[in-house]
Amino acid sequence: MLHIRKSSRASWSGPASTGSGTLDLGRRGASLPFSLRGRVGDEPATNPEELLGSALAGCFSMSLANLAEENGTPVESISAVAVVHLVQTEEGFRIPTVELSCVVRVPGVAQEVVREMAERAERTCPVRLLYTADVTLRVEVES
Structure with missing residues (x-):
């Protein structure tokens, strides 16, 4: 059984409203600033x-590319966009939907075949399995 471990790190300074932090992603050392603002x-x-x-979006793209390759x-190309909806409820913030x-x-592949592969990739990519939100998928096939 294959078991892969990946890690990222976050650091934060100051109060939530005015503070900021950095997200250090993976072993390449990419660092991104993040904040409430x-x-x-x-x-x-x-x-x-x-x-x-x-x-x-990245996991879905890799999953779809893998399915297409397995299909021969x-x-x-694949260009994927994920729009994450963050809403405040009485219980706090949550993510109810992702587009x-x-x-x-x-x-050379029929649009319906590409759509079926895309739907399977959306259902089975590992990152998708972490979501409790409803994820809707829209596929545009270019010829």
């Missing part, structure tokens, strides 16, 4: 929701 305002910083969206029809959309180019 980046979450709810216009500050040029990221936030956990954007990272969850990136993780889902490798993809030429996942993609534009896929798989030359």
Whole structure:
């Protein structure tokens, strides 16, 4: 059985409203600033929701590419976007929905086959399995 461990690190300084932090991603050492103002305002910083969206879009893209390759029809390109909806409820903040959309180019493959592979990739990619939110998928197949 294959078991892979990946890690990231977060650090934070100051109060939530005015403080900020850094997210250190993986072994390449990429570091991203994040803050509450980046979450709810216009500050040029990221936030956990954007990272969850990136993780889902990336995982979905790799899963779809893998399914297409297993099908003998490798993809030429995939562009995926995940829009994560953060809402405040009486119990606190939660993510009820995520809109996942993609534009896929798989030359010589029927659009319905590409859509079926995309739906399977959305259902089975490991990051998707972490979500309790409803994830909707919109697929555009380019010829």
